[in-house]
Structures are given as structure tokens and as C-alpha cells.
Amino acid sequence: MSYSIGQVAEKLGITIDTIRYYDKSGLLPFVKRNEIGRREFTDNDLHLMRTIVCLKNAGVSITDIASFISLRLDGDDTLDQRYQLLKAHEQDLQQQITDLQDTMSYLRFKEWYYETATEAGHEDIHFVPGTNEVKPELDQEYDAHLKTTDQLDELARFANVKDYRLRKN
Amino acid sequence: MSYSIGQVAEKLGITIDTIRYYDKSGLLPFVKRNEIGRREFTDNDLHLMRTIVCLKNAGVSITDIASFISLRLDGDDTLDQRYQLLKAHEQDLQQQITDLQDTMSYLRFKEWYYETATEAGHEDIHFVPGTNEVKPELDQEYDAHLKTTDQLDELARFANVKDYRLRKN
DNA sequence: ATATATGCTGGAGCTGACTTCAGGACAAGC
DNA sequence: GCTTGTCCTGAAGTCAGCTCCAGCATATAT
Numbered sequence: 001m002s003y004s005i006g007q008v009a010e011k012l013g014i015t016i017d018t019i020r021y022y023d024k025s026g027l028l029p030f031v032k033r034n035e036i037g038r039r040e041f042t043d044n045d046l047h048l049m050r051t052i053v054c055l056k057n058a059g060v061s062i063t064d065i066a067s068f069i070s071l072r073l074d075g076d077d078t079l080d081q082r083y084q085l086l087k088a089h090e091q092d093l094q095q096q097i098t099d100l101q102d103t104m105s106y107l108r109f110k111e112w113y114y115e116t117a118t119e120a121g122h123e124d125i126h127f128v129p130g131t132n133e134v135k136p137e138l139d140q141e142y143d144a145h146l147k148t149t150d151q152l153d154e155l156a157r158f159a160n161v162k163d164y165r166l167r168k169n
Numbered sequence: 170m171s172y173s174i175g176q177v178a179e180k181l182g183i184t185i186d187t188i189r190y191y192d193k194s195g196l197l198p199f200v201k202r203n204e205i206g207r208r209e210f211t212d213n214d215l216h217l218m219r220t221i222v223c224l225k226n227a228g229v230s231i232t233d234i235a236s237f238i239s240l241r242l243d244g245d246d247t248l249d250q251r252y253q254l255l256k257a258h259e260q261d262l263q264q265q266i267t268d269l270q271d272t273m274s275y276l277r278f279k280e281w282y283y284e285t286a287t288e289a290g291h292e293d294i295h296f297v298p299g300t301n302e303v304k305p306e307l308d309q310e311y312d313a314h315l316k317t318t319d320q321l322d323e324l325a326r327f328a329n330v331k332d333y334r335l336r337k338n
Numbered sequence: 339a340t341a342t343a344t345g346c347t348g349g350a351g352c353t354g355a356c357t358t359c360a361g362g363a364c365a366a367g368c
Numbered sequence: 369g370c371t372t373g374t375c376c377t378g379a380a381g382t383c384a385g386c387t388c389c390a391g392c393a394t395a396t397a398t
Binding site: 042043044047051054055057058075076079080082083086087089090093094096097099100101103104106107108110111114115117118121122123132133134 | 211212213216220223226227244245248249251252255256258259262263265266268269270272273275276277279280283284286287290291292301302303
């Protein structure tokens with residue numbers, strides 16, 4: 001059982017052109033061609049391509065994914081290198097998530113700012129009277145916000161660790 | 170008290186050129202110039218620019234940030250629009266975080282895959298005997314993973330909601 | 339047998355977000 | 369009065385990651 005490029009595009013939710021671009025970029029050296037030169041994808045190819053798409057979603061560059069794939073072709077000697085590569089990107093990803101969560105809490109703070117301003121009908125409830133400057137104590141309000149999300153984050157980290165241990169045992 | 174473009178770049182951790190680029194792109198219409206045409210940034214400008222940098226971190230495009238800023242210039246009538254804009258980007262951001270968390274759990278799964286393979290010394294412990302195909306039950310292993318992170322996510326959502334309610338009261 | 343769909347390639351084009359460059363103005367210290 | 373440092377502008381260049389195009393081959397349906 002094999003799939004055409006169009007079917008794969010459908011299954012993975014990416015375009016045909018993107019798949020061809022990935023192939024050009026050395027991400028799909030394992031994909032075989034049939035007699036008339038068309039790509040034929042196996043279930044296993046799909047499996048691997050899901051990993052590729054996933055790494056891409058994690059913000060891993062095409063070049064880095066290519067090295068990962070090329071390590072794979074070199075066989076069992078590179079298992080540990082591949083593990084290390086993933087581990088490194090996990091760190092990266094955790095950082096990205098933390099950053100986004102911080103941004104989120106800043107957004108929530110700004111929402112509160114506009115929510116209260118809308119209720120009041122004018123923005124200057126947050127200004128120093130007689131100026132166009134934001135009240136300094138708003139920074140503290142923001143800090144308080146950051147703190148609650150930090151706690152959330154710790155909670156998440158704890159849950160992750162637990163999850164990790166469960167899997168290992 | 171005002172700051173030069175260099176000082177602001179330093180404070181915000183971005184380059185001078187990036188600031189000028191933002192200005193060109195209409196993100197900084199509020200920044201005033203001195204007699205000889207140089208930009209002079211106030212504390213309030215810095216405040217706003219922090220919001221801009223934050224929106225950028227949240228993956229909001231320059232064009233969208235520009236509309237936000239332009240709404241701001243239109244005064245109190247646009248308070249609700251600005252709130253809605255932020256709210257929309259919050260949804261977006263939440264989606265991004267969820268996506269990254271999914272990716273993370275896939276990465277963790279792959280790490281387990283390579284960890285166990287490294288221990289065994291060869292990758293084929295995960296293959297269907299006699300082939301180069303990954304065992305189908307590994308998909309279930311992956312699914313199990315996804316499930317634990319979904320729970321985590323719900324936990325996080327619950328915590329967020331609680332946090333939100335605390336703020337509103 | 340012809341129309342339609344799907345595939346192929348090489349190469350050009352596009353978008354977003356910068357980054358660099360050429361050429362020049364002003365300010366301060368020596 | 370000269371050097372050094374910081375600033376200005378418009379315009380061109382860069383990079384990643386696609387996306388589109390021309391021109392052609394093959395497969396299926398009518």
C-alpha cells in the first residue's frame with residue numbers, strides 16, 4: 001500500500017508544493033519513486049513525515065530537521081546523537097512555551113486595562129491625572145499578574161515531571 | 170526625561186535598526202523628534218513599545234500591531250475595539266501554546282523512543298520484526314502521551330479561569 | 339480520441355521581518 | 369579643527385519558507 005503526493009498532502013494537511021520543497025531541501029531522502037518517476041509514499045514514510053511536520057511546528061529549522069534525517073540514515077550509531085538533538089529542541093520548546101505564557105499574562109493584563117477603561121468610558125482612568133502617561137502603579141498590577149502565571153507554570157512543570165516518571169516506570 | 174534611540178534599543182533588547190524599521194512601518198507614530206530631527210522617547214513611549222514588543226512575541230504581525238496603535242490614536246471610541254483585538258490574539262496565543270504542548274509531548278515520546286533504542290543498542294526494537302517499519306502499537310503509546318498532556322492542559326485552563334475570576338472580583 | 343486530473347522539474351517570485359549600506363548632519367572631547 | 373560617536377534617510381539586500389509558473393508526461397473517464 002502506497003500513497004501519492006496528493007494523498008499525503010491531504011493526510012498531513014500541508015500542500016503538495018510544500019512536500020516537494022521539503023524533498024528538494026533533503027528532508028525526504030527515503031521516499032521512493034515508481035517506474036515513471038512519481039513519488040510513492042509508504043505508511044512508514046508518513047510516520048516519519050509526521051515527525052518532520054511536528055519538528056517544524058516546534059520551530060526547528062529545515063536545515064536542522066535535515067541533519068536529524070541524515071543521522072537517521074547513518075543507522076544505530078547515531079541513536080544517541082538523535083536523542084540529544086531532540087532533547088536540545090525540547091529545551092528550546094519549553095522556553096518558547098514559557099515565553100508565550102508570559103506574553104499571555106501580559107495580554108490578560110492589557111485586556112483588564114481595556115475592560116476597565118471601557119466600563120469607565122475613557123482610558124484616562126489609568127493615566128496620571130492631567131497627563132497622557134500611564135500610572136506607574138500599573139506596572140505592579142502587571143507584576144502581580146506575572147506571579148500568578150509563574151505559579152501556574154510551576155504547577156505545569158510538576159505535572160510534566162510526574163508524567164515523565166510515570167512513563168519511565 | 171527622554172531617551173535616545175540607542176538607549177531605548179538597549180532597554181528593550183532590540184536593535185536600533187529594528188526600532189527605525191518599526192517606525193517606518195507605522196508602529197511608532199507617537200514618537201516625537203527634537204529640533205535637529207532626532208527621535209526622543211518618553212517613559213510612556215517605552216511603556217507602549219514594551220506592549221509592541223510583547224505583541225510581536227505573541228506572533229502578532231507588524232500590520233496588526235499597526236492597526237492596534239492606530240486605533241489607540243483615535244481615542245476612547247476605540248477602547249472596545251482594542252479590547253476585542255487583544256482578546257482575539259489571546260485565543261490565537263492559547264492555540265499556539267496548545268500546539269506547542271502537543272509538539273512537546275510528541276518530542277517526549279520520540280525521546281523515549283531513542284532512549285530505549287539507545288539502551289538496546291539498536292533501533293529495530295521498535296520495528297516490526299524483519300522490516301524497517303515502526304511497530305503500529307507505537308501510535309497507541311503516542312496517543313497515551315497526548316492524553317496525559319491534555320489533562321495537563323485542562324488543569325492549566327482551570328487555573329487560568331480561576332486566575333481570571335480572581336482578577337475580576 | 340479527447341478532456342481532465344495528477345504528477346514531474348527547474349527556476350522565478352513572494353512575504354515578513356529585519357539588516358546593511360551609502361552618504362550625510364550634528365555634538366563633544368582633545 | 370579634527371576625530372569619534374550617535375544619529376538621520378532612502379534604498380537595496382538577505383533569509384526562511386514557502387508558492388507559483390511554464391512546459392511536459394502519464395492515467396482515467398467518457
